Amino acid sequence: PIRQQDTTAKPLRDYSEALEMWTRFQTKTQSLSQSLTSQLRLILTPTQSTKLSGAFRTGKRLNIKKIIPYIASGYKRDKIWMRRAIPSKRAYQILLCVDDSSSMSDANRAASGRLALESLVMVARALTALEAGQIGVLGFGSDVFVAHALTDPPFTAADAGARVLQQFTFGQDHTDMARLLRATIDHFRDARLRQPSSAGGEDLWQLALILSDGLVQSSEHARLRPLLREALEQRVMVVFIVLDDVREGKRSHSVLELKEARFGPDGMPVLHRYLDSFPFPYYLIVHHLEDLPGALAALLRTWFAEVNS
């Protein structure tokens, strides 16, 4: 369902411009990226298991079930101790899904496009430094495209990054979130099947981070709920990062303040808060780039605590 970017169909950003952008954003987000790396390391890498189990000659606590056989065997079957279980290694597949629709563009007096690309660079760099697993980038608007496949070379070289940035021009004339969720679920299902069998002992975690201005036609909100349920059933975590640009003089444009007017049967307009029908259970609102590392780490920490309890 997802095609590779057809380079003839879509105008691309100039390569040297994209390379310059990647380098500039990388420098600008360097310390934020490092901060995100160290926060995520604590969350994504299990270092400690609280569970005691097994049967060993030495250990932390006696395994009561082993005591009777131990005595009955004339103290020969002496593996009677439990130890802390070694935490199972986790493998990650992470898709960064960037909104390429024109509501994000400078032409629309919105800076969310630039904020999305800066966030993309920061998060991609942080995850690459973690060596947590495979990282892919999807673009979406009226269509979904693969800007960087999970199996593509990592973002250690600026070239890989520049080729991703080239593909985001914020010109798509619709924000089809349902199509993105469908594509994400399918993409992760295929990727899970393609996991080499050697990694079978690892615990595979699949995470989608959506970077967007959060503007989806309200009429489509209801269509997203079953897809979000399906993602949950497939053990795919979806985090929506709402890039809400509120630099000076633009507070009135915040999605937090955004309301929608509908006409009731009596012809009178009724106002609702836009975010009240926003269907994503895990979302965070980022006003400035500096907010992102802490907010994302806090959300993931909460989520891991929930799934592990």
Add this chain to the structure above:
Amino acid sequence: MDEPMTDAPGAQIRVTFTTTEPDLQLPESKRQLLVPADIRRYGLSRILNSESMLGTGSIPFDFLVNGSFLRSSLEDYLTSNGLSLETSLTLQYVRSLLPPVYQASF
């Protein structure tokens, strides 16, 4: 099958209201709004006049989009200008200059 969508909205357009009239200013938090795409001048006036907005009752408003008066639905305006629903429109509202007979006295 699908849940009944009793209150399902149609397509929406994001607008920002501005005005130069000092007595008709909206607080900043109310200037941005999602409105039905098929809305016209009359519907927009009703919204502006409503209690949740200006609370002005029934002032007839005219709306300027990029310098010209809105004479169609917002959706038609976007279509005829080659724009999509992704576009946010700035609507400048003014008291409607009615009735036109006054022009004769000048």
